[in-house]
Amino acid sequence: MHLDEPQFKELKRARKRLSSEYAIKHKYHLVQSNFELVNQALDALLTCYIDQALSAVMNEAKNNLNAAVNNFILSARTYTAQLKRHVQACIPHDREQVNRVTQCIETEYKQSFTFRFVESLYDYVSYYGLSVHTVQIDSYGTAKPCEDQRRYVLNAFIERDYLGGPTDFRASVLKETPSKVDLRPLLDEFMACLARIHKVACDITQAIAKQSLYTVREFINVFIGEHGHSGNNLFVVHTIGEGQDMIYDQFPISMYAEHQAAIDEYR
Amino acid sequence: MTENRQTSQHEQDRFPAHFDSVENISFNHRMLTLYLIAEKLTHLDGAILEVNFPWQSGLLSYAETNAFTRYSNQAMALISVLLEKTGNSEVIYLEVDHNRCLYSFASSQPQQLFNALQHMPCPAIFAAPAITQVDMSPSQYICLKRP
Numbered sequence: 001m002h003l004d005e006p007q008f009k010e011l012k013r014a015r016k017r018l019s020s021e022y023a024i025k026h027k028y029h030l031v032q033s034n035f036e037l038v039n040q041a042l043d044a045l046l047t048c049y050i051d052q053a054l055s056a057v058m059n060e061a062k063n064n065l066n067a068a069v070n071n072f073i074l075s076a077r078t079y080t081a082q083l084k085r086h087v088q089a090c091i092p093h094d095r096e097q098v099n100r101v102t103q104c105i106e107t108e109y110k111q112s113f114t115f116r117f118v119e120s121l122y123d124y125v126s127y128y129g130l131s132v133h134t135v136q137i138d139s140y141g142t143a144k145p146c147e148d149q150r151r152y153v154l155n156a157f158i159e160r161d162y163l164g165g166p167t168d169f170r171a172s173v174l175k176e177t178p179s180k181v182d183l184r185p186l187l188d189e190f191m192a193c194l195a196r197i198h199k200v201a202c203d204i205t206q207a208i209a210k211q212s213l214y215t216v217r218e219f220i221n222v223f224i225g226e227h228g229h230s231g232n233n234l235f236v237v238h239t240i241g242e243g244q245d246m247i248y249d250q251f252p253i254s255m256y257a258e259h260q261a262a263i264d265e266y267r
Numbered sequence: 268m269t270e271n272r273q274t275s276q277h278e279q280d281r282f283p284a285h286f287d288s289v290e291n292i293s294f295n296h297r298m299l300t301l302y303l304i305a306e307k308l309t310h311l312d313g314a315i316l317e318v319n320f321p322w323q324s325g326l327l328s329y330a331e332t333n334a335f336t337r338y339s340n341q342a343m344a345l346i347s348v349l350l351e352k353t354g355n356s357e358v359i360y361l362e363v364d365h366n367r368c369l370y371s372f373a374s375s376q377p378q379q380l381f382n383a384l385q386h387m388p389c390p391a392i393f394a395a396p397a398i399t400q401v402d403m404s405p406s407q408y409i410c411l412k413r414p
Contacts, residue, residue: 049290052281052336054333055333131294133293133294134291134292134293135291135292135293136289136290136291136292137288137289137290137292138287138288138289139282139287139288140287140304141282141283141284141285141286141287141288141304142284142285142304143285143304143306143307150280150282
């Protein structure tokens with residue numbers, strides 16, 4: 001199907017907005033998934049402990065926990081660092097709205113030690129990697145001899161002393177860090193901070209994303225009208241001649257307009 | 268995470284039933300503590316005797332994997348043996364680390380307990396213990412120890 005220049009530009013603009021909006025949501029889902037993986041790794045470590053697993057098995061479970069925590073920290077920073085850029089790509093002319101996102105992140109940073117600490121952990125993780133320093137397992141016995149049920153609770157801690165001095169960790173945050181930071185409530189609270197930021201970003205981009213989706217779908221419908229089907233995956237291609245090496249620009253559109261998750265988001 | 272674990276007849280609970288446990292596992296440090304549960308503790312009075320058993324020299328090595336679990340299990344199993352030999356007393360606290368095992372007994376007759384401990388043979392995994400009396404009620408003692 002042939003497109004003229006204004007149609008191409010319109011599609012390209014719509015796709016850019018959709019892909020930016022998709023990136024915001026995709027990166028948020030990455031953080032959520034990593035959060036789940038941390039919880040699963042904590043659960044697996046506790047199961048190893050209860051089962052009195054061999055040291056090698058325990059070490060593997062600890063390595064999995066460390067990997068999950070590292071991935072969480074990295075994905076969280078990827079989200080917060082790129083969010084403003086993605087929102088800006090959706091609404092390039094509305095500076096005020098873009099500033100709302102920046103202000104929201106700044107507010108979380110000012111108000112929450114958890115947010116400051118996790119943000120600071122990114123630099124530390126990038127440089128040193130991060131290990132959960134201590135694991136504490138509590139178990140609770142029972143007064144009745146016939147009851148043979150014991151309840152177990154596992155907590156993992158990051159300890160200030162192991163983080164090093166002000167040259168290793170953001171000094172202002174290190175100063176306010178308690179001697180032990182409990183991982184589970186830390187990540188719970190951080191997810192709450194992130195959810196507030198994410199809501200602000202989504203509220204800003206929702207209308208323009210819907211409009212862009214409508215534009216892309218309209219073009220897809222025209223394509224279906226011409227060819228009788230939408231194909232598996234539609235791409236818009238800008239060529240400057242014949243042959244593969246003459247492609248000047250190319251981008252997908254079906255993946256945003258017909259992606260099931262995207263459809264669910266805008267239902 | 269919280270997990271309730273129903274132990275089957277074949278699967279023995281690692282910890283004595285009437286104790287809560289706290290175990291800390293760090294890079295080069297591991298410590299297990301047992302606390303007699305509150306329901307049992309309230310019925311106890313009398314004095315506290317701390318019996319501090321150092322491990323036999325070289326027994327508990329960092330190099331040997333699983334050694335801590337193995338020897339701490341033995342230390343817990345000794346609670347019932349110690350109670351059998353010391354009679355009218357109760358172990359209310361146990362602390363195990365790489366250096367020693369500290370058993371804290373509550374007894375209304377501390378002198379008798381002291382004599383019984385003096386006369387019993389030292390368990391093979393331990394070197395000779397140091398015994399100290401602590402002037403505190405069992406509840407106060409656990410309250411102080413428990414984080």
